[in-house]
Amino acid sequence: MSSGEMDGEQVTIRHVAARAGVALSSVSRTLTGHPDVSPAMRQKVEEAVEALGYEPDLLAQSLRSGTTRTIGFIIRDIANPLFALVARACEQELRRNGYSMILMNSDGSVETESKNLLLLRRRRVDGVIASLVAEDSPYIKKTILSLRRPLVLLDREMKDLNASAVITDHYTGVYDATAHLIKMGHEEVAFVTGAENVYTTRDRLRGFRAAFQDAGRPVPEKWMALGGFDAEYALIHTRNFLAKTPRPTALITGGIGSTAGALRALNELGLQIGKDIAFVAIDEWPLFDVFTPPISSVYRDAKAMGGEAAHLMLEMLNGKEPSESIIETKFTVRTSTDGGL
Amino acid sequence: MSSGEMDGEQVTIRHVAARAGVALSSVSRTLTGHPDVSPAMRQKVEEAVEALGYEPDLLAQSLRSGTTRTIGFIIRDIANPLFALVARACEQELRRNGYSMILMNSDGSVETESKNLLLLRRRRVDGVIASLVAEDSPYIKKTILSLRRPLVLLDREMKDLNASAVITDHYTGVYDATAHLIKMGHEEVAFVTGAENVYTTRDRLRGFRAAFQDAGRPVPEKWMALGGFDAEYALIHTRNFLAKTPRPTALITGGIGSTAGALRALNELGLQIGKDIAFVAIDEWPLFDVFTPPISSVYRDAKAMGGEAAHLMLEMLNGKEPSESIIETKFTVRTSTDGGL
């Protein structure tokens, strides 16, 4: 048998020891690969293990060893396609290295996020990978400091935390996208995205502003809505901007949720992208390539982000110092950036 | 302090007992709400807990109590938007009830799935929620039987497993969609989706065939591609079907991945849905509502699926018998089903 149970009772190391007629410490040594084990002992133990279908209890091992081979993963929302890709790549890489992933959604709430962090600590996870809701919450900062475990941040800048980070170079992609719009003749470019209390927004904004400044044009500050990554926020503010006269001739949305909301608003108003208004999305939805018209976008490799996050975590677990990993972005012109003027 | 640690050392129940000047068993009783605790004792213990910032170790509690308050969640691919919605709703509901979720992707492989199941058993999860790759693998069946823990299946029919299940009524939605196409005059309707070794496909196929039979028309068996849920498979077979002469005048894709692949094939071939070919997607991608043209679809509530899965799991954990929960589907006509004739 190989079920790990007999008569509904779990097979423990004691059963194995009894069956093999040896001490339970010898069984443990044999299975953990201790050097002081004779061939005869090894054989007896392996036979008993095989016969009983024994497999060590990870819980008991964790308690003793102090390591759970479990990583906590906290994001705003797993249903966000970008995060889902990150989570998948990350889980695969962790699994390949013998770790499991506990997934928690923060639902965009600092309070939930904080509760989740504390729960992960009580569960004694070996490390935490997180895309935090905000960088400026002192409460979160305190909670994180009390974690005392390796931490990898996704697209967040926080000092004095001793954390690794996967950082996206949003600047380049957004700069290129904005420069393209300016070159096409747009001056009134709207920008709808999340708040400035996360690195993501700040870096994008930097690229946006720099493109205008380098072109010697005024930055259209009045067309900025930097309040939230959720679709609802983008829906309301896009609708609002486009109701004005004159209205923006181009629109950039930052993040998956913002893009969804903005597209709904445009749809509602009957405005066609690539014709009535030029449109750039930062971060791609799946199927962007088959949208009509195809949507110009600032792309980043979510799979690489997940893989890098896992990689940085594994390095820290091996005692290395925290470090950073940069993810590139690339602006791709499709036809949604035509028209609008 | 409230960090749960002092001097880098974890605060244990022993520290609390020492500080309060009582036995550690008394501390435990106080914290677990045992009735035999005097007010004086309660006060002393609570003071010490507060002062030391003690929080019980879930690992140790689990070992002793035999329950981890952890649920394993296995799906093919978390980056599938439908599964992501299911996972989110499920995690939220489990969390609300004090459970955490370990996420594992099976990557569509029976072998990975099986390894994951065994790993979850070793981790002593209290239950497993899974969308299995196949129903007909005897190996998986054996593995599942050896789990001996509550199991909730997503859209799968497996007997003798003592499992609960969230079952989608695909039949109704697909029947309505097919009937609509037939009414519009289509006879050569192609159907691209996954294999028949999962309930999902079988139930959809039943609806598809019944609609033709009820209309007194022959079922277009030659336009069926039932080989896989992945986009690659759908891309190849859609391309293949549409290269023939005469070609199908309408297309139904079953599942998120199939829809993505088919849309890419149509795009490649320069065929416009709603004009050159009538198109129905089973399961919705996000943003389907703002696609041009809007895509007719068979919808099901993924959030409800996740919530129900968690609900059924919680019921089983409370000792209830396994049961089933049915999720409805609804065909919505949009404009992608126009044209094609």
Place this chain on the structure above:
DNA sequence: TCGTAAGATGGAACCGATTCCAGAATCATG
């Protein structure tokens, strides 16, 4: 041949909690 080191093995402590059991303290009752 003896002393010593190396190789194996068993016993016991330990990880951090819960819970059973026995005994002490308190109280009511005859």
Place this chain on the structure above:
DNA sequence: CATGATTCTGGAATCGGTTCCATCTTACGA
């Protein structure tokens, strides 16, 4: 005041492993 019942508390066993330490063999060199 003695007795029995009740309430509370501490000690020890337990969950299932790992690892330290002591002991016993065996082998080897002087």
